[in-house]
Amino acid sequence: MKLIFRKVFCLFAVLLFVLAFGFGCKKTTAAETTAAAETTAAETTAAESTTAETAATETTKAVVLTMMHDKGGNPNFQPYYELMGKTTKDLFGIDIEPVPYPTTDVFISTVRAALSTKEAPDLFTWWSTYRMKDLIDQGLLAETTELWDKHKDEYSQGLRDAFTFNGKSYGYSYTQEYWPVWYNKDVFSKLNLSEPTNWDEFIKVCDTLKANGITPMAQSVQARWPSFIMFEQMIIGQSPDLYDDLSAGKVKYTDEKVKKAFEVWKDLINKGYFTDPATDLFTDTPTLFGQDKLGMVLCGTWYYESVFVANNVPEEKIGAFILPSHNSEAGKCIVLEMSPILVSQNAPHLEDALKVVDYFMSAEGNAIFAKENRSYPSNMKSDTSFLPEIKVEIADTVKNENYRILNRYWEATPTPICEAAVDKFAEFIAKPDSLDKVLKDLDEIANKYWEGK
Amino acid sequence: MKKNNFMNNFISYLFISPAFLLVVILLLIPMFQNVYYSFFNWDGISMPVFNGFKNYIAIFRDVDFRISFQNTLLWVAFTLIFPVMGGLLIAVFLRGLKFENFFKSIFYIPLTISFVATGIMWNYMYSREIGVINSILELFRIDKVSWLVNVPLNTFSLLISWTWQQIGVNMVLFLMGLSSIPAEQTEAAMIEGANRWQTFIHIIFPMLRPITTVVIVMALANSFKVFDLIYVMTRGGPYRSSETLAMTMFRETFTMSNMGYGAAISVVLSVIVIAISAGYIKSMLKKDLLYY
Numbered sequence: 001m002k003l004i005f006r007k008v009f010c011l012f013a014v015l016l017f018v019l020a021f022g023f024g025c026k027k028t029t030a031a032e033t034t035a036a037a038e039t040t041a042a043e044t045t046a047a048e049s050t051t052a053e054t055a056a057t058e059t060t061k062a063v064v065l066t067m068m069h070d071k072g073g074n075p076n077f078q079p080y081y082e083l084m085g086k087t088t089k090d091l092f093g094i095d096i097e098p099v100p101y102p103t104t105d106v107f108i109s110t111v112r113a114a115l116s117t118k119e120a121p122d123l124f125t126w127w128s129t130y131r132m133k134d135l136i137d138q139g140l141l142a143e144t145t146e147l148w149d150k151h152k153d154e155y156s157q158g159l160r161d162a163f164t165f166n167g168k169s170y171g172y173s174y175t176q177e178y179w180p181v182w183y184n185k186d187v188f189s190k191l192n193l194s195e196p197t198n199w200d201e202f203i204k205v206c207d208t209l210k211a212n213g214i215t216p217m218a219q220s221v222q223a224r225w226p227s228f229i230m231f232e233q234m235i236i237g238q239s240p241d242l243y244d245d246l247s248a249g250k251v252k253y254t255d256e257k258v259k260k261a262f263e264v265w266k267d268l269i270n271k272g273y274f275t276d277p278a279t280d281l282f283t284d285t286p287t288l289f290g291q292d293k294l295g296m297v298l299c300g301t302w303y304y305e306s307v308f309v310a311n312n313v314p315e316e317k318i319g320a321f322i323l324p325s326h327n328s329e330a331g332k333c334i335v336l337e338m339s340p341i342l343v344s345q346n347a348p349h350l351e352d353a354l355k356v357v358d359y360f361m362s363a364e365g366n367a368i369f370a371k372e373n374r375s376y377p378s379n380m381k382s383d384t385s386f387l388p389e390i391k392v393e394i395a396d397t398v399k400n401e402n403y404r405i406l407n408r409y410w411e412a413t414p415t416p417i418c419e420a421a422v423d424k425f426a427e428f429i430a431k432p433d434s435l436d437k438v439l440k441d442l443d444e445i446a447n448k449y450w451e452g453k
Numbered sequence: 454m455k456k457n458n459f460m461n462n463f464i465s466y467l468f469i470s471p472a473f474l475l476v477v478i479l480l481l482i483p484m485f486q487n488v489y490y491s492f493f494n495w496d497g498i499s500m501p502v503f504n505g506f507k508n509y510i511a512i513f514r515d516v517d518f519r520i521s522f523q524n525t526l527l528w529v530a531f532t533l534i535f536p537v538m539g540g541l542l543i544a545v546f547l548r549g550l551k552f553e554n555f556f557k558s559i560f561y562i563p564l565t566i567s568f569v570a571t572g573i574m575w576n577y578m579y580s581r582e583i584g585v586i587n588s589i590l591e592l593f594r595i596d597k598v599s600w601l602v603n604v605p606l607n608t609f610s611l612l613i614s615w616t617w618q619q620i621g622v623n624m625v626l627f628l629m630g631l632s633s634i635p636a637e638q639t640e641a642a643m644i645e646g647a648n649r650w651q652t653f654i655h656i657i658f659p660m661l662r663p664i665t666t667v668v669i670v671m672a673l674a675n676s677f678k679v680f681d682l683i684y685v686m687t688r689g690g691p692y693r694s695s696e697t698l699a700m701t702m703f704r705e706t707f708t709m710s711n712m713g714y715g716a717a718i719s720v721v722l723s724v725i726v727i728a729i730s731a732g733y734i735k736s737m738l739k740k741d742l743l744y745y
Contacts, residue, residue: 109707112497138498221602221691276581277691278602284582293582419709427692430602 063352064095065122067341068114070107072100074282075306080372087368088356094349096123096356104225115140120344122353128162128338129411130418132170135342141170142343142350144357148172151361154379162338162407171342172361173378174369177300178322179229179335179408180394182308185319187214187292195321199237202324206273209295215288218297219274219429220281225410227277227425228418229298230268232335232409234261237325240333240404247412249450253442262439264326266432277429286311298323300337301391305374320390322397334398337408338378420445491716501713508717517693518718521701524608525677528615528697532676535616537668540623541661545653547624548631557628561621568618572685575614576601579686601687604694611695615682619675623668630664631657666737670730677726698722 067085071077078100085096099121101107114120115135126132135141148160148169159176163169188194188205191212196202206216220226235243238261245251246258268274275294279285288294290313297303308318322334341360343353359365366379371386376395384392397403410418421442428438491508495501512518547556563571578585579600587597600610634657642652658665680699683689689696689704696704698718706715 105703105708109497109710112710116498134496134498140498224688224690227691276597276599276602278579278581278599280576280580283577284580287583416709423690423692426690430604430691 062089062093062095063349064097065347065349065353065356067096067098067123067125068101068107068111068121069098069125070101070104071125072098073102075302075310077306077369077373080369083372084360084368087365088359091359092352092355094352094356115344115346118346118348120346120348122347122349123341123343123357126171126340126342127411128173128340129407130414131411132163132340132342133165134415136165136168136170140345142345142347142354143168144171144343144354145169147354147358147361150358151379154361154363154366154381156380158405159338159378162411163340171340172357173338174341174360174366175302175339175373175375176378177302177337177339177375178394178398179233179298179300179337180320181296181298181323182289182303183296183319183321184289184292184294184317186317187295188319195319196324198324198328199326205295206268206271210272214293214295215275216273216295217268217275218279218281218285218288218294218299219269219277220279220285221277221426221429222280223282224422224426226281227422227429228409230265230274230429231421231425232406233298233323234265234326236333236335236406237261237264237323237330238327239330240406243406244412247407247409249414249446253446254439259435259439261326262428262435266428266435269429269432274429277426282307283311286313289313290317301394302337302373302375304388304391315388315390318390320394322394322403331404332401333404333406335408336405338411414449417446417449487716488720490713491720493713495712496710497712498710504713508714509721511714512717512721517696518701520693521696521698524695525697527608528612528676528679529673531609531612532615532619532672533669535612536619537623537672539616539620540668541627541665543620543624544627544631545657548628557624560624563618564621566618568681569685571614571618572682575610575617576686579610601695602691604691607687607691607695611683611686614686615679618682619672623672626664626668627661630661633664634660662737666734670734673730673733674726677722677729698725 065085067081069077069081071081078098081096081098085098089095101110111121111124111126112135116138120140126135132141144163145168148155148163152160155173159173160169163171163173183195187209191208191214193205193208196205209216219230232243235246235258238257242251242255242257242261246253246255251258275285275288279288281297281299285294285297286307289297289308290311299307304318304320309315322332325331325333341357343350343357347353360368361379363377363379363381363383366377367382367384367386369375370377370382370384374386374388374391376387376391377384384395387395398405406412413421424438424442424445427434427441490501492503492505493501494504494507543560547553547560550556566574577583581587581597581599581602584600586600590596590598598606601607638660639652639656642656647655677697678699679697680703683695683697683700684703687695689700693701693704699722702715702718702722704715705711705718709715
């Protein structure tokens with residue numbers, strides 16, 4: 001008797017496990033689960049309830065849009081995205097649930113895998129230009145041309161171009177960042193240094209810092225991507241047209257002008273102007289800067305708030321200037337990074353996603369994130385009174401001195417080239433004497449891509 | 454009687470069905486899918502294009518794959534020498550010591566920390582500017598070292614972190630093996646005049662063979678598939694110099710979006726691990742049959 005009871009009990013336990021496993025396999029969102037539970041409850045308890053009543057219940061339910069992003073660590077934008085969701089929830093009853101991913105490559109692969117499925121995120125952060133292109137080619141992005149047209153007076157044409165392919169626009173830019181040089185005001189003041197206005201002055205600053213035991217510039221190969229920072233700056237400093245042509249595959253990496261730019265970079269490395277490449281841009285660099293052991297860091301304007309301030313570097317210690325070109329003929333140039341949020345074509349709540357994008361493209365909506373991160377809104381009519389003085393000065397300099405704005409290398413060149421090239425730049429940083437080999441390898445990488453097109 | 458047998462069999466199958474389902478859904482189907490995709494050129498979002506054995510041919514022409522393979526072999530060799538032999542030595546020397554449990558805990562604690570946490574912690578320790586290791590070197594007026602950038606030092610730096618974490622588990626397994634050896638045999642050897650070394654070599658070590666087989670097979674598999682520690686500490690860099698096969702597979706699949714090529718690397722990696730592990734286990738089993 002006891003044995004039969006045990007067998008029956010075990011049988012039920014196993015069946016329960018199998019059933020639970022079966023249900024577990026069907027991944028549902030929180031909203032869907034709630035909806036399913038509500039539907040079941042409605043079916044069992046109220047046979048008399050009408051379809052109209054059910055529909056009424058559903059319309060009162062808040063829509064939750066999923067937004068995947070990779071900025072939940074360094075930098076941490078999660079609270080800012082949450083605020084964006086809170087705002088749209090209050091305004092339209094459409095909430096946004098930001099889902100952070102720990103690393104960029106895991107994030108990219110997850111988004112790419114999800115986009116063609118019913119589990120596609122409604123919204124996701126991404127990168128402009130070439131980083132968007134293959135998603136557009138596969139029809140995975142929802143068009144936002146109408147919204148760009150609606151807000152056409154509020155955005156520059158150059159910005160729109162970075163979001164437009166074959167006459168159609170996708171996503172929107174929730175913020176934009178310039179790439180200046182951040183310098184240590186305390187160190188500069190102690191050594192009687194001023195912001196360099198040309199390359200020779202910049203070299204003098206580096207020499208003085210080095211002679212006083214302070215590392216002039218930060219440079220890192222940790223996390224791979226930072227290796228392109230000096231590369232793009234050196235090529236732009238040689239010639240902005242060369243940079244555009246190189247990014248678009250019209251010039252070879254073994255071109256004499258490219259080599260010349262690399263030679264300038266090599267000279268800086270050999271003179272010992274940079275930190276050890278093992279120095280981490282997000283942990284070691286702000287520490288060294290705060291301890292007055294480092295003079296300058298070339299990075300996006302997001303670095304000010306989310307790295308310097310987040311690592312307790314006093315704001316009064318931080319100054320900024322735009323790196324002069326090493327070739328005076330290159331003129332005044334600065335790199336711009338645009339930050340897109342894209343809408344999936346398979347978004348479960350496509351209409352609502354486009355509604356919030358419309359709002360975030362407006363002057364009011366575009367300022368929400370920018371205000372929190374104290375960064376530049378992309379909408380030209382947005383409020384910018386919250387910007388720290390230093391960022392206002394950078395923007396004024398760019399505008400008043402007619403700086404030529406160039407797209408960041410990460411977005412400006414096709415992704416397969418960029419991803420392989422950053423490792424080659426790292427090789428050059430670690431072994432500057434390998435220049436010829438690196439340039440040859442870069443050419444092979446680029447040729448392989450462009451020949452396949 | 455027959456009905457009873459059928460019922461018993463049915464219940465047995467029912468009991469193993471959850472585990473079986475899990476293995477089929479989470480292991481076998483993805484495994485076959487992986488082999489299937491290894492014959493395609495696929496970026497993960499467009500339609501896969503069949504390209505026969507091109508991915509496999511490309512593997513053997515790829516210089517970075519060669520470096521990655523060499524690094525993997527280095528990881529395997531290092532793991533067999535330091536974490537495995539080190540674990541055995543610690544187990545032998547700890548046994549019977551006055552504060553045995555305390556020392557065992559000390560060596561075991563690193564294993565309770567996740568690979569990611571271990572990687573972050575060692576990253577800070579290896580930091581050229583703010584790391585404790587370079588600070589100690591500075592006390593002795595030794596120049597700062599770029600532990601994670603200089604090649605091949607970066608791979609050895611990773612291996613030290615790996616050894617720090619892995620040595621504990623091997624020690625515990627060997628301690629289990631040592632405790633299963635009857636004391637009479639070692640005592641008899643001692644009475645016959647064997648010293649500690651001779652007792653270890655001729656009595657203890659041969660009798661540890663079953664557990665040694667387990668430790669070595671585990672070490673082989675773990676070192677072949679090592680990924681998390683490298684990913685956290687160097688991402689296989691700089692310039693792919695510290696990549697192992699698992700890291701290369703990840704990079705090709707998820708960073709470069711070469712799904713087919715990444716799948717082909719994982720097939721090659723699996724074949725190598727299975728062949729070496731199976732070969733080793735087979736040879737050990739043969740020896741055991743001869744021994745007994």
